[in-house]
Amino acid sequence: MVHTAIVDQQHQGFSTTDSVFRASVNSTPEYGEKKLPQAIIIGVKKGGTRALLEALRVHPDVRAVGNEPHFFDRNYEKGLDWYRDLMPSTLDGQLTMEKTPSYFVTSHVPKRIYSMAKDIKLIIVVRNPVTRAISDYTQTLSKKPEIASFEVLAFKNRTLGLVDASWSALRIGIYALHLESWMHYFPLSQMHFVSGERLIVDPAGEMAKVQDFLGLKRIISDKHFYFNKTKGFPCLKKPEDSGAPRCLGKSKGRIHPRIDPDVIHRLHKFYKPFNMMFYQMIGQNFEWETEESSPD
Numbered sequence: 001m002v003h004t005a006i007v008d009q010q011h012q013g014f015s016t017t018d019s020v021f022r023a024s025v026n027s028t029p030e031y032g033e034k035k036l037p038q039a040i041i042i043g044v045k046k047g048g049t050r051a052l053l054e055a056l057r058v059h060p061d062v063r064a065v066g067n068e069p070h071f072f073d074r075n076y077e078k079g080l081d082w083y084r085d086l087m088p089s090t091l092d093g094q095l096t097m098e099k100t101p102s103y104f105v106t107s108h109v110p111k112r113i114y115s116m117a118k119d120i121k122l123i124i125v126v127r128n129p130v131t132r133a134i135s136d137y138t139q140t141l142s143k144k145p146e147i148a149s150f151e152v153l154a155f156k157n158r159t160l161g162l163v164d165a166s167w168s169a170l171r172i173g174i175y176a177l178h179l180e181s182w183m184h185y186f187p188l189s190q191m192h193f194v195s196g197e198r199l200i201v202d203p204a205g206e207m208a209k210v211q212d213f214l215g216l217k218r219i220i221s222d223k224h225f226y227f228n229k230t231k232g233f234p235c236l237k238k239p240e241d242s243g244a245p246r247c248l249g250k251s252k253g254r255i256h257p258r259i260d261p262d263v264i265h266r267l268h269k270f271y272k273p274f275n276m277m278f279y280q281m282i283g284q285n286f287e288w289e290t291e292e293s294s295p296d
Contacts, residue, residue: 032089036080037096039121039214040113042182043104044172046135047125048196053099055207058220058236063088064097071098072113073106080116095214105171105178114185121214122186127196128288129173129271130264136169138256151263158263163270170267176277183281193282197291203234 041049056062069075071083087096103109104124113120127135137150147153154170156162165171172178182191192213199206204222211218225234272289279285 032091032094034084034087034089035096036084036116037087037098037120038117039095039097039123040103041097041099041101041123041125042109042113043101043124043178044126044132044175045101045105046132046139047101047127048194048199049099049101049125051199051203052123052125052194052206052210053097055203055220055224055236056097056210058224059211059216060219061093061216062095062097062214063090064099068100068102069098070100070102072109073100073102076112095216104182107181110182110185120186120190122182122191123194123210123213124191125194125196125199126175126286128286128291129170129175129275130267130288131291132173132196133169133267134256134259136172140169141257150257151260154263154267161266163267165270170270173271174274176274176281179278179281188282191282193284195286197286200233 041053043049053064057064065086065088069083069086071078071086075082087098090096103113113122133154134150137153141147151158153167154164156164163170165174192210194206194210203225204220207220207224208218211220224237226237227233228235268289275286275288
């Protein structure tokens with residue numbers, strides 16, 4: 001079992017440094033009108049939401065906000081007019097989207113989104129909760145190098161094996177818990193679950209399913225991706241009139257600290273019943289239990 005120097009490039013998303021590429025793949029003249037989103041990527045943090053959004057923005061019928069609006073969890077008091085004004089202008093037939101991964105784990109958000117649009121489509125990118133937690137911790141560590149080790153934060157009592165599920169890095173991965181709040185308001189037919197792992201190994205396959213869910217013509221396909229063997233993840237191919245292809249920026253990949261294999265094992269055991277519950281709730285099995293010996 002290898003846990004040393006795992007590079008977290010895969011789930012950082014595609015680089016946004018190529019402004020020429022961005023303009024060419026997601027440009028609409030500034031006419032049309034601003035509309036509230038018809039689809040939202042609601043989660044999860046460190047799951048691959050940025051990669052998904054960047055791939056979707058290749059589609060000519062998708063218009064998306066680049067930054068995370070955090071309207072339903074942080075800015076709700078500003079009102080729907082403020083929220084609408086953040087959206088890009090769209091033409092008839094184009095889909096307005098946004099992504100804010102924290103929505104999925106914020107209990108009061110489902111009701112607020114339901115109040116705006118009962119028929120909205122929701123996309124959730126999920127990832128093995130153990131590797132997701134390590135990625136989450138690694139991001140925090142890069143900003144706060146003084147924080148305690150992953151092993152210390154993960155347990156209330158490591159000797160007894162008592163996992164600290166109140167720690168946000170671990171709590172986010174209890175997907176079944178968070179999904180319950182959403183199922184009070186939305187049917188599964190309005191939700192689509194994307195595998196963060198498959199988004200890396202088969203991006204075109206995952207994007208085909210996302211396009212079908214959104215009612216879009218299947219335009220994003222294998223021809224839009226190539227696998228960068230050096231970096232170990234797919235990149236969006238450049239259009240003919242742009243510069244370099246869009247891949248992860250140099251600052252995106254973070255090296256995971258080495259995590260005690262025993263801690264990894266205990267966390268897999270902790271998550272297993274929640275994963276099984278999640279699979280049953282959505283009728284989809286991500287087979288994360290088979291990944292314990294290969295967390296990356």
